[in-house]
Amino acid sequence: MPSLEDLTLSFLRQLADALPSPHRPLDTSKRASGKKIFMGLADRRKEYTAGNAPMRTLAMPQRSRGVSARPFAQLFKTVDLMHEALLDQVPTTKRDMYYKDVELFGSQSTVDRLVDDLAATLQLSRSDLSVRASAKGxxxxxxxxxxxxxxxxxxxxxxxxxxxxxxxxxxxxxxxxxxxxxxxxxxxxxxxxxxxxxxxxxxxxxxxxxxxxxxxxxxxxxxxxxxxxxxxxxxxxxxxxxxxxxxxxxxxxxxxxxxxxxxxxxxxxxxxxxxxxxxxxxxxxxxxxxxxxxxxxxxxxxxxxxxxxxxxxxxxxxxxxxxxxxxxxxxxxxxxxxxxxxxxxxxxxxxxxxxxxxxxxxxxxxxxxxxxxxxxxxxxxxxxxxxxx
CATH class of the missing domain: 3.40.1360.10 (Dna Topoisomerase Vi A Subunit; Chain: A, domain 2)
Structure with a gap:
C-alpha cells in the first residue's frame, strides 16, 4: 500500500528525470519534449471493489490550454498538510486546509475532492490521515x-x-x-x-x-x-x-x-x-x-x-x-x-x-x-x- 511519502517520491523521481542536470544537458529533441510526469489517483466516480480501486491519471505537461502544474500543486499541498498533521499529531479539517492556501485551491470543493481521492488511493480513512470531518449532525x-x-x-x-x-x-x-x-x-x-x-x-x-x-x-x-x-x-x-x-x-x-x-x-x-x-x-x-x-x-x-x-x-x-x-x-x-x-x-x-x-x-x-x-x-x-x- 503506498504512503504519502511514496507518492511524493514518485513525483520527485519523475521530475528529476524530466529536468536537465549538469551531467545531463537539456535535450531539445522532439522525443525529449514529449516526456511527461504521471500520477495515479483513485477514481471515485467508478465502481469500487475491495482492494481494487479504479484509477485516474494526472499528467504534466498537458496538451490542453491552462496551467498543467496547478493540479499537481494542489495535490501536493494537500499531501503536505496531511503529512504535517500526522507528524505533529494535531488533526486538521478540510476547512482548515482550504484556508491555508485559498488562492491555490480556489474553492473548498477542490480540497474536499483531493482529501477523499488520496484516502481512496491509499485505501485509508480520512482519520488515518489525520483529517477530521466537521461535525454537523x-x-x-x-x-x-x-x-x-x-x-x-x-x-x-x-x-x-x-x-x-x-x-x-x-x-x-x-x-x-x-x-x-x-x-x-x-x-x-x-x-x-x-x-x-x-x-x-x-x-x-x-x-x-x-x-x-x-x-x-x-x-x-x-x-x-x-x-x-x-x-x-x-x-x-x-x-x-x-x-x-x-x-x-x-x-x-x-x-x-x-x-x-x-x-x-x-x-x-x-x-x-x-x-x-x-x-x-x-x-x-x-x-x-x-x-x-x-x-x-x-x-x-x-x-x-x-x-x-x-x-x-x-x-x-x-x-x-x-x-x-x-x-x-x-x-x-x-x-x-x-x-x-x-x-x-x-x-x-x-x-x-x-x-x-x-x-x-x-x-x-x-x-x-x-x-x-x-x-x-x-x-x-x-x-x-x-x-x-
Missing amino acids: LVCGSGLRIHLHSGETVELSDSEPVLIPLSEDIEQFDVDEGLAWVLVVEKEAVFQTLCRLRLGTHPLLPGKGLVITGKGYPDVATRQLLNALSANLPPHIPILCLVDGDAYGIDILSVYKFGSTSMQHEKDQLAAARIQWLGLWSSELAALGIPKDALIPITKHDEKKARSLLKREGIPSDWRKELQRMLFTRRKAEIEVLSSARSTADCVADLALNRHGYSGEPSNPGIPLLRYLLAKISAACGEPRPVNP
Whole structure:
C-alpha cells in the first residue's frame, strides 16, 4: 500500500528525470519534449471493489490550454498538510486546509475532492490521515449514552439537540433496554419540531427512541453513528428514515443505506444496511387525503436525479416504483405537505395502524406530522420489515 511519502517520491523521481542536470544537458529533441510526469489517483466516480480501486491519471505537461502544474500543486499541498498533521499529531479539517492556501485551491470543493481521492488511493480513512470531518449532525431522544475517550459522557435530551461526536472521539455506547426505535430525518427544521414535541419519549410510542438528522446530505459523523447502530442494535429495533418524497430525498436515503458513490472505499464504516424508508411515499399521498394541487411540479434537475437513480444497481424495487411514479405524475412531495392532511388525520393514523395490526391507541390529537409518525413508527415496531426490501 503506498504512503504519502511514496507518492511524493514518485513525483520527485519523475521530475528529476524530466529536468536537465549538469551531467545531463537539456535535450531539445522532439522525443525529449514529449516526456511527461504521471500520477495515479483513485477514481471515485467508478465502481469500487475491495482492494481494487479504479484509477485516474494526472499528467504534466498537458496538451490542453491552462496551467498543467496547478493540479499537481494542489495535490501536493494537500499531501503536505496531511503529512504535517500526522507528524505533529494535531488533526486538521478540510476547512482548515482550504484556508491555508485559498488562492491555490480556489474553492473548498477542490480540497474536499483531493482529501477523499488520496484516502481512496491509499485505501485509508480520512482519520488515518489525520483529517477530521466537521461535525454537523444532531441527535435527540432517549435510550443512548455516548462515552468519549476524553472521559466525558454525552447525555441525550428528548427536547434539546446534541451535536453527534466524531467516531474517533467515541469510546463506547450504552444502550438502554427500553430503546425501541431510531428515526433519521432529512431536514433540520423537521428534526427541531420533533425535538420540541419530545418524540423520543412520546407516551403513544412503544418505547424510547432516537431522532437523528444529518441536515440534508449527511456528514461523516452522522453516517458513522448510524453505521454503529445498524451493526450493534438488536434486530427487532427498527432504524427508520423520513425524507422528502422526491429524487433527492431518495438519494439521501441511499447515502445512509448504501453509502455515497464517492466514498465507496469507506462503505463498511459509513453505510447502515438496516435502515428502512419510513416515508414520505408518493404512493400514500391519496390515502393521506393530500390533493394533487398541494404537490410541487418536478424540475429538470429532479428528473435528471431520478433517472440517474433508476440506473443504479441495487436500488430496491419499491424505491424504483416511487421514482417512476414521480416521473409519470411530474409531481413531488416535501415532508411539509403533511399539513394538507389535517382534515383526514384520524383516517391516516387508523389506516396505517390497522394495516399493520397494531392494537394500541390509534390516534392522538395534534399536528399531522406527529400523528403520521406515531402511526408509522408504531407499525414498524410491531412488524419490522426485512433488512433488504
